Amino acid sequence: MTSGSVMAAEMAEQPAVLSRLISQCDDLFAGVRAILPSPPLRVVVLARGSSDHAAIYGRYVLEHATRTPIALAAPSLHTRYGVETDYRGYVAIAASQSGRTPEIVTAFDYMRSNGAIAIAVTNDGDSPLAQSADLALTLGAGPERAIPATKTFTAQLAVFALLAEAMGPVPWSETDWESIPRVVEAVLADPAPAAPVAAAIGDARAAVVLARGFLFSVALEAALKLKETTSLLAWADSTADFRHGPIAVVDSELPVLSLSAAGPCAADVAEITDDISARGGHVLSIADTPGADLPIPPGVPEALATIPATVRAQQLALALARHRGLDPDTPAGLSKITATA
Amino acid sequence: MTSGSVMAAEMAEQPAVLSRLISQCDDLFAGVRAILPSPPLRVVVLARGSSDHAAIYGRYVLEHATRTPIALAAPSLHTRYGVETDYRGYVAIAASQSGRTPEIVTAFDYMRSNGAIAIAVTNDGDSPLAQSADLALTLGAGPERAIPATKTFTAQLAVFALLAEAMGPVPWSETDWESIPRVVEAVLADPAPAAPVAAAIGDARAAVVLARGFLFSVALEAALKLKETTSLLAWADSTADFRHGPIAVVDSELPVLSLSAAGPCAADVAEITDDISARGGHVLSIADTPGADLPIPPGVPEALATIPATVRAQQLALALARHRGLDPDTPAGLSKITATA
Numbered sequence: 001m002t003s004g005s006v007m008a009a010e011m012a013e014q015p016a017v018l019s020r021l022i023s024q025c026d027d028l029f030a031g032v033r034a035i036l037p038s039p040p041l042r043v044v045v046l047a048r049g050s051s052d053h054a055a056i057y058g059r060y061v062l063e064h065a066t067r068t069p070i071a072l073a074a075p076s077l078h079t080r081y082g083v084e085t086d087y088r089g090y091v092a093i094a095a096s097q098s099g100r101t102p103e104i105v106t107a108f109d110y111m112r113s114n115g116a117i118a119i120a121v122t123n124d125g126d127s128p129l130a131q132s133a134d135l136a137l138t139l140g141a142g143p144e145r146a147i148p149a150t151k152t153f154t155a156q157l158a159v160f161a162l163l164a165e166a167m168g169p170v171p172w173s174e175t176d177w178e179s180i181p182r183v184v185e186a187v188l189a190d191p192a193p194a195a196p197v198a199a200a201i202g203d204a205r206a207a208v209v210l211a212r213g214f215l216f217s218v219a220l221e222a223a224l225k226l227k228e229t230t231s232l233l234a235w236a237d238s239t240a241d242f243r244h245g246p247i248a249v250v251d252s253e254l255p256v257l258s259l260s261a262a263g264p265c266a267a268d269v270a271e272i273t274d275d276i277s278a279r280g281g282h283v284l285s286i287a288d289t290p291g292a293d294l295p296i297p298p299g300v301p302e303a304l305a306t307i308p309a310t311v312r313a314q315q316l317a318l319a320l321a322r323h324r325g326l327d328p329d330t331p332a333g334l335s336k337i338t339a340t341a
Numbered sequence: 342m343t344s345g346s347v348m349a350a351e352m353a354e355q356p357a358v359l360s361r362l363i364s365q366c367d368d369l370f371a372g373v374r375a376i377l378p379s380p381p382l383r384v385v386v387l388a389r390g391s392s393d394h395a396a397i398y399g400r401y402v403l404e405h406a407t408r409t410p411i412a413l414a415a416p417s418l419h420t421r422y423g424v425e426t427d428y429r430g431y432v433a434i435a436a437s438q439s440g441r442t443p444e445i446v447t448a449f450d451y452m453r454s455n456g457a458i459a460i461a462v463t464n465d466g467d468s469p470l471a472q473s474a475d476l477a478l479t480l481g482a483g484p485e486r487a488i489p490a491t492k493t494f495t496a497q498l499a500v501f502a503l504l505a506e507a508m509g510p511v512p513w514s515e516t517d518w519e520s521i522p523r524v525v526e527a528v529l530a531d532p533a534p535a536a537p538v539a540a541a542i543g544d545a546r547a548a549v550v551l552a553r554g555f556l557f558s559v560a561l562e563a564a565l566k567l568k569e570t571t572s573l574l575a576w577a578d579s580t581a582d583f584r585h586g587p588i589a590v591v592d593s594e595l596p597v598l599s600l601s602a603a604g605p606c607a608a609d610v611a612e613i614t615d616d617i618s619a620r621g622g623h624v625l626s627i628a629d630t631p632g633a634d635l636p637i638p639p640g641v642p643e644a645l646a647t648i649p650a651t652v653r654a655q656q657l658a659l660a661l662a663r664h665r666g667l668d669p670d671t672p673a674g675l676s677k678i679t680a681t682a
Contacts, residue, residue, distance in 0.1 A: 040427060044410045049585050060415060064424050069385045069412035069431065074401060076554045076581070080605035081512070083405050086381060090410065103581065171422070205595075206547035206574040213417045228586045233547040233595070235576040240417070240444065244390050245569045248672045254546075254574070264421035331589045 057217035058160035065168035088115030099127025222313035263302030398558035399501035406509035429456030440468025563654035604643030
């Protein structure tokens with residue numbers, strides 16, 4: 001078998017998984033709206049690892065929709081420090097692909113028993129997380145066998161976007177949703193650009209991944225995929241934070257990957273690209289602009305461009321693993337469920 | 342002048358700055374309590390860069406005190422996406438050492454005009470941030486001339502801890518506060534351990550910094566100090582996230598720094614240290630246990646041990662910069678105020 005063939009096969013399922021989620025959106029909207037408390041909505045999001053990156057995306061779209069500050073939970077406050085937070089009036093949304101990450105299940109149960117209305121976002125409707133929830137939203141992505149989460153991550157992005165849509169105004173339309181599976185298919189049908197980007201990264205020890213706004217969550221996920229599958233120490237930062245301080249690490253040797261889509265944050269990414277060039281660095285790009293190293297089709301609203309941008313990052317992780325002679329399906333010593341209790 | 346002499350001089354001022362803040366805590370408590378809305382308290386924290394690491398510490402201690410979920414603001418939602426969040430009933434706490442980071446000032450003004458009670462944490466009482474606030478808490482740290490923030494960062498940690506104390510129960514006592522300046526003085530009087538740790542890191546391109554709970558904020562700050570002053574690409578992660586996925590980057594060459602203090606998260610740090618050793622890696626430690634590479638005095642409650650742990654990280658950044666022949670006072674091309682508008 002080719003190295004990474006399981007990961008590649010699971011990546012290829014993404015258009016179908018997304019199509020199904022989108023086709024079932026009316027059920028999701030009805031289910032969510034039936035359990036929401038009266039406004040003002042107060043939302044707390046709970047997750048870890050890859051799911052936490054989807055949750056960070058969720059934090060942006062949910063605040064856009066609800067117009068109230070969204071909190072990302074710090075599970076250790078409950079599981080380590082015994083803080084008794086009052087969750088009455090809150091909707092707690094927990095994301096875990098397996099639905100079995102022990103600390104997330106514990107913290108979610110805690111939130112529900114302290115007053116929260118509990119929504120689980122998981123790929124396993126029989127999991128403890130789904131069983132604890134007032135409403136379980138399943139990804140329907142089928143079993144995921146490769147260690148690096150791919151189809152479950154983009155499905156989580158879609159579910160968080162749909163959750164936001166159930167709660168208030170969002171910066172995309174139904175037509176935009178309809179285009180997403182086709183856009184992802186187009187990206188999957190064009191894997192070639194990943195090879196030269198992987199070759200440019202070569203055997204670098206470390207790299208930086210930059211984005212802002214909605215796409216920041218994808219920068220975090222891209223960095224994680226690269227760490228898991230290629231041992232590249234990829235570190236994600238917001239362009240706004242990077243330019244003051246961390247930019248000191250840039251030199252001609254350090255690979256920098258940027259993510260950008262037409263919208264209010266594109267100028268920030270363009271500006272940091274110039275700053276990095278001025279320091280002798282070179283930026284590899286995932287973007288919807290002509291000439292991007294890893295192009296995504298134009299015309300997708302920035303908030304949904306997170307999905308095809310993620311697929312580009314998956315292709316890069318796969319290509320770099322192969323370039324390095326590693327098998328991304330089974331990175332040394334990693335297991336599928338985070339065991340933190 | 343010795344390289345880093347300004348940074349070292351500012352580090353040396355920390356016991357005096359902290360003493361002054363602690364001696365004035367009754368004024369701070371009275372000022373905060375006078376403007377707090379009636380419970381349940383709803384708090385949103387706003388910051389960027391180094392101040393954001395203090396804000397992440399604030400997020401933990403404030404949730405401990407208020408027993409309600411604390412939100413960390415995503416400024417781009419207001420400054421880039423124009424989201425009109427309703428902040429009525431919220432206390433907005435913004436931290437900026439200069440009080441002049443444009444985007445933080447803009448977002449803070451936005452929060453206040455949308456209903457928040459606004460508290461500024463800044464080193465400059467005449468700054469735009471302080472001027473916009475309902476209550477300005479000044480650090481009293483005096484001018485900071487070195488690019489890497491040191492005394493203002495530990496002062497911010499202290500102010501966030503005192504803010505939490507003004508709002509509810511905290512895991513330390515007045516006696517603990519009284520010991521802090523002396524503990525910091527003891528660490529400052531013992532800079533020698535930083536040199537061998539710096540030598541062990543040597544000319545590594547990248548490194549990982551790990552912690553959990555209260556000390557996670559210091560891991561983020563330690564990583565930033567190292568990036569700013571030494572160009573080491575230091576990347577901070579929570580032990581809970583690191584063990585599932587990112588641990589794949591570990592090998593015998595990658596320096597790993599851990600931060601730990603007696604308390605509920607010490608076992609997590611001990612466990613990840615074992616996991617890393619099992620992969621052939623080696624962990625350098627900032628801890629209050631015997632044999633730590635960079636020891637902090639025992640007996641300080643974990644939540645306040647963030648302050649001496651930060652000072653150890655500052656010493657390491659300074660020592661590594663000198664080891665690399667760099668001047669941490671003026672890293673190439675960095676300026677003191679984040680310019681994101």
